[in-house]
Amino acid sequence: MNKKDLVNQIRHKRTFLCIGLDTDINKIPKHLLVCDDPVFEFNKQIIDSTQDLCVAYKLNTAFYESNGIKGWESLIKTLNYIPENIFSIADAKRGDIGNTSQMYAETFFKTIPFDSVTVNPYMGSDSVKPFLNFDGKWVVLLALTSNHGSKDFQNILDNESLPLYKKVIQTSKNWGNEDNMMFVVGATKAGALAEIRKIIPNHFLLVPGVGAQGGSLKDVVEYGMNHDCGLLINSSRSIIYSSNDLKFATSARESALKIKKEMEAFLD
Amino acid sequence: MNKKDLVNQIRHKRTFLCIGLDTDINKIPKHLLVCDDPVFEFNKQIIDSTQDLCVAYKLNTAFYESNGIKGWESLIKTLNYIPENIFSIADAKRGDIGNTSQMYAETFFKTIPFDSVTVNPYMGSDSVKPFLNFDGKWVVLLALTSNHGSKDFQNILDNESLPLYKKVIQTSKNWGNEDNMMFVVGATKAGALAEIRKIIPNHFLLVPGVGAQGGSLKDVVEYGMNHDCGLLINSSRSIIYSSNDLKFATSARESALKIKKEMEAFLD
Numbered sequence: 432m433n434k435k436d437l438v439n440q441i442r443h444k445r446t447f448l449c450i451g452l453d454t455d456i457n458k459i460p461k462h463l464l465v466c467d468d469p470v471f472e473f474n475k476q477i478i479d480s481t482q483d484l485c486v487a488y489k490l491n492t493a494f495y496e497s498n499g500i501k502g503w504e505s506l507i508k509t510l511n512y513i514p515e516n517i518f519s520i521a522d523a524k525r526g527d528i529g530n531t532s533q534m535y536a537e538t539f540f541k542t543i544p545f546d547s548v549t550v551n552p553y554m555g556s557d558s559v560k561p562f563l564n565f566d567g568k569w570v571v572l573l574a575l576t577s578n579h580g581s582k583d584f585q586n587i588l589d590n591e592s593l594p595l596y597k598k599v600i601q602t603s604k605n606w607g608n609e610d611n612m613m614f615v616v617g618a619t620k621a622g623a624l625a626e627i628r629k630i631i632p633n634h635f636l637l638v639p640g641v642g643a644q645g646g647s648l649k650d651v652v653e654y655g656m657n658h659d660c661g662l663l664i665n666s667s668r669s670i671i672y673s674s675n676d677l678k679f680a681t682s683a684r685e686s687a688l689k690i691k692k693e694m695e696a697f698l699d
Numbered sequence: 700m701n702k703k704d705l706v707n708q709i710r711h712k713r714t715f716l717c718i719g720l721d722t723d724i725n726k727i728p729k730h731l732l733v734c735d736d737p738v739f740e741f742n743k744q745i746i747d748s749t750q751d752l753c754v755a756y757k758l759n760t761a762f763y764e765s766n767g768i769k770g771w772e773s774l775i776k777t778l779n780y781i782p783e784n785i786f787s788i789a790d791a792k793r794g795d796i797g798n799t800s801q802m803y804a805e806t807f808f809k810t811i812p813f814d815s816v817t818v819n820p821y822m823g824s825d826s827v828k829p830f831l832n833f834d835g836k837w838v839v840l841l842a843l844t845s846n847h848g849s850k851d852f853q854n855i856l857d858n859e860s861l862p863l864y865k866k867v868i869q870t871s872k873n874w875g876n877e878d879n880m881m882f883v884v885g886a887t888k889a890g891a892l893a894e895i896r897k898i899i900p901n902h903f904l905l906v907p908g909v910g911a912q913g914g915s916l917k918d919v920v921e922y923g924m925n926h927d928c929g930l931l932i933n934s935s936r937s938i939i940y941s942s943n944d945l946k947f948a949t950s951a952r953e954s955a956l957k958i959k960k961e962m963e964a965f966l967d
Binding site: 453455491493494496497498499500503504507522524525526527528529531532534535537538542543551552553554555556557558559573576577578579580581582583584585587588589590592595598599602 | 721723759761762764765766767768771772775790792793794795796797799800802803805806810811819820821822823824825826827841844845846847848849850851852853855856857858860863866867870
């Protein structure tokens with residue numbers, strides 16, 4: 432999916448919500464466990480009940496890998512079930528030396544054809560660039576993450592007092608462009624968004640951490656929104672695990688709708 | 700596998716070679732393509748012909764993932780085929796927020812029971828610690844990698860002039876201990892090994908980059924070896940692709956034997 436189509440989708444549907452399908456077989460409603468593929472059945476019902484409220488689905492590969500072969504089957508079936516006009520993200524946080532990153536890029540852009548994959552910047556340019564040679568496909572590069580441990584290294588100041596996460600954005604923004612790179616910036620660090628927007632005014636940002644992790648949508652919009660919206664706000668647990676009974680999909684819809692209505696107001 | 704068993708294996712077999720099974724279906728001998736699982740058949744023959752010459756096998760997950768479900772089947776079959784007394788490494792370079800890293804740890808320590816997994820430090824403590832709660836299992840944390848792009852961020856000096864890769868080692872060494880953490884240090888940066896040994900004299904290091912990437916075994920031993928040996932030197936392409944014909948496994952053995960003989964001399 433290209434940037435124009437993504438922006439049009441946001442304007443048309445009046446939402447910039449990304450729903451994270453971090454589907455843990457131990458957390459889904461028990462009545463689904465009789466299905467042949469409980470994880471896929473859960474995702475299918477979540478997608479059915481929320482697809483008009485979001486513009487992206489993000490599949491966290493760890494939750495699928497941990498189920499082995501069966502988990503990869505659930506992941507592939509889920510990706511195939513996501514409507515073509517909704518942006519898909521493999522939240523895989525891959526990255527390795529050049530020839531290996533090429534293999535990861537083929538995994539997530541060809542073998543399992545997502546629109547985008549999250550990539551870890553630690554190994555530098557040749558670990559990221561192989562992902563940038565696929566038409567209509569995106570790298571979502573980690574910059575400032577939403578977790579507690581992000582401060583261990585991402586805030587380290589270089590000898591020009593630039594924190595590592597800014598150095599990552601500053602250095603990497605020219606490896607690709609606004610049409611094939613986004614950056615992960617955690618909602619729990621909304622104050623940093625204003626600083627980041629000075630470096631990359633036009634890039635899309637994938638913002639996790641609203642909801643279960645405590646980030647504020649209002650702050651993220653205030654500091655991070657640009658003329659194209661420029662934001663995909665991810666919410667996972669607080670939507671998909673809204674309830675744990677027969678009505679889980681309806682509950683998920685209600686949670687997503689609440690966020691979507693807030694987003695509508697911000698888009699006006 | 701615990702540290703004592705690993706050190707005993709090195710002393711007994713007189714080698715500290717790790718063979719990287721970066722098995723690319725496009726690079727293996729054509730006669731294997733008629734097999735039901737060519738990648739596994741290739742790995743099986745390589746393992747048969749080299750298992751007395753090495754102490755570890757490292758499976759680069761990208762090469763398996765890129766073949767989809769079939770690739771994961773090859774990976775699992777290969778792991779099951781590796782003799783129990785040889786150390787196994789999932790070179791997966793995973794890492795995510797705490798609850799997700801927990802899932803990755805379960806993937807590579809339980810679902811697919813490797814002895815160790817490579818982990819990316821960028822997201823900090825809670826992205827690494829979940830991997831450290833499994834008895835006899837190891838985190839191999841990226842510190843200074845062997846690729847060209849490693850200089851982009853890993854050499855950034857903090858305001859005390861400490862490069863990021865040293866900061867990573869300094870900070871993370873206390874998350875685990877010498878019995879459940881190793882560090883990746885590229886052979887192409889042998890000079891840095893002496894500095895790193897000042898911070899972690901006793902930890903094992905996984906050293907890629909000897910062979911195809913141009914690193915020198917002699918330099919690595921000179922600067923990196925400790926009283927337990929403390930080194931696993933990985934070689935992938937320069938062993939497994941030694942030849943591309945019916946005798947590929949014999950050729951791989953010859954290449955591995957050459958390195959093993961050099962290692963023997965260094966162990967004396």
